[in-house]
Amino acid sequence: MWVYILKFEIDNHADLDRNIILATQAGLPLVAEPYQQIAEQLNIDVEVLQQRLTTMLNDGRIRRIGAVPNHYKLGYTSNGMTVWDVPDELIYELGERVGKMTFVSHCYQRPRFLPDWPYNLFAMVHGHNHEEVLEKTEKITALLGDNCRAHDILFSTKILKKTGIRIGVKS
Amino acid sequence: MDELDRKIINRLQLNFPICDHPFAVVADELGTNEADLISRLEQLSEKKYLTRFGPLYNADNFGGSVSLCAMAVSENDFDFVTEKVNAHPQVAHNYQRDHALNMWFVIATESQNELEEIIKKIEGETGLPVKNMPKLHEFYVGLYFEV
Numbered sequence: 001m002w003v004y005i006l007k008f009e010i011d012n013h014a015d016l017d018r019n020i021i022l023a024t025q026a027g028l029p030l031v032a033e034p035y036q037q038i039a040e041q042l043n044i045d046v047e048v049l050q051q052r053l054t055t056m057l058n059d060g061r062i063r064r065i066g067a068v069p070n071h072y073k074l075g076y077t078s079n080g081m082t083v084w085d086v087p088d089e090l091i092y093e094l095g096e097r098v099g100k101m102t103f104v105s106h107c108y109q110r111p112r113f114l115p116d117w118p119y120n121l122f123a124m125v126h127g128h129n130h131e132e133v134l135e136k137t138e139k140i141t142a143l144l145g146d147n148c149r150a151h152d153i154l155f156s157t158k159i160l161k162k163t164g165i166r167i168g169v170k171s
Numbered sequence: 172m173d174e175l176d177r178k179i180i181n182r183l184q185l186n187f188p189i190c191d192h193p194f195a196v197v198a199d200e201l202g203t204n205e206a207d208l209i210s211r212l213e214q215l216s217e218k219k220y221l222t223r224f225g226p227l228y229n230a231d232n233f234g235g236s237v238s239l240c241a242m243a244v245s246e247n248d249f250d251f252v253t254e255k256v257n258a259h260p261q262v263a264h265n266y267q268r269d270h271a272l273n274m275w276f277v278i279a280t281e282s283q284n285e286l287e288e289i290i291k292k293i294e295g296e297t298g299l300p301v302k303n304m305p306k307l308h309e310f311y312v313g314l315y316f317e318v
Contacts, residue, residue, distance in 0.1 A: 021226075021228055021233075024225050024226050025225070025226075025228060026225070027223055027224050027225035028187075028224060028225040028226070030209050030212050030213050030216070030224070031209070032192060032194060032195070032205055032206075032209065033191060033192060034193065034194075035189065035190075035191070035193070036191065046191070050189045050190070053189050053226065054189055056226070056228075057189075059232070060229055060232050061228060061229055061232040061233060062226045062227065062228055062229065063227045063228070063229045063312065064185070064186055064187075064226075064227055065186060065187040065189070065225065065226045065227070066183050066184050066185060066186060066187045066224070066227070067180065067183035067184055067187075067212075067221050067223070067224045068184075068221065068222045068223040068224070068227070069180050069184065069220060069221055069222070069316050069318070070219050070220055070221065070222045071316050073218075073219055073220050074180075074220065074316055074318050076316055081268065081275070091308070092308070095308065095310035096310055096311075098310065098311075099310035099311025100311065104311060105312070105313065105315075106311065106312050107309075107310040107311040107312075108306040108307075108308065108309055108310065109306065109307040109308040109310070110239065110304040110305070110306055110307060111304055111305070111307060113302055113304075116271075117272070117302070122239075126316070152270070154268040154269060154270045154272075154275070155268060155269050156266045156267065156268050157267045157268060157269050158266070158267040159264070159265075159266060159267075160253050160256075160257060160265035160266060160267055160274070160276075161256075161257045161262060161263075161264050161265035161276070162222070162264045162265075163260075163263060163264065164222075164223065164263055164264070165228070165230050165237065165263040165277070165279040166260065166263070166279070
């Protein structure tokens with residue numbers, strides 16, 4: 001029932017929500033009344049805009065409203081994508097535990113590509129330098145114990161592109 | 172960057188209020204005023220301490236498709252392949268990593284078909300296979316950098 005209502009709610013406002021996303025995905029204006037400015041741009045009431053944003057926050061379409069710091073500039077210059085081969089039957093339990101570690105920013109199950117890519121659990125680890133990332137990775141190794149059959153760590157060596165996810169773009 | 176700037180960055184990684192004067196609300200919490208907070212945010216953005224400020228949308232919940240893709244690219248071809256991959260606006264970010272699979276990029280599209288088309292295009296343009304690694308389950312996403 002709840003799912004039905006949620007779907008109806010989304011369908012009923014799909015165009016409006018899409019316009020709101022297009023108007024805000026690059027960011028909010030740094031003015032005293034940012035929502036008012038966006039609402040005027042979209043020719044809607046600011047109350048409607050605030051209500052749609054609240055709805056999208058509550059149903060998970062918006063993860064949060066806030067700032068994304070440039071982690072390189074803040075000194076977190078090392079990032080390691082740690083990848084793990086754990087038994088499929090334990091991945092939910094292990095993934096939840098790894099995801100809860102404070103230094104893990106993203107944690108996902110992804111498909112393996114056997115034989116050369118046996119890893120099914122990904123956890124992104126950030127640090128001020130490689131040593132810090134390696135120390136943190138050791139903690140994941142310890143947590144997984146014998147359930148880890150193989151693992152690797154892929155340090156980023158260069159950002160080739162970073163524009164963020166946008167909708168409404170075409171090749 | 173002073174102590175207040177650091178507090179601002181930490182505070183604004185958490186939820187920004189939805190109300191008529193949201194900067195005034197946050198400024199009050201941090202012991203400053205609306206105009207000062209806005210001008211500091213302008214400075215922080217200009218100096219690139221912040222890459223974005225606003226709603227962070229979860230592309231999964233819109234019926235769109237997002238996937239992490241990996242390629243093994245030779246050193247000689249690296250710049251050429253980077254150019255081809257990055258030229259697609261659906262490629263949100265792209266990182267070089269120290270592994271045989273040395274190019275890792277995220278593609279975000281409004282449909283699964285479009286995602287598959289982009290992958291085929293990239294394979295055609297570069298002559299290299301793309302490993303498509305969509306997430307099967309999300310355990311955690313929450314970037315927070317204390318400064």
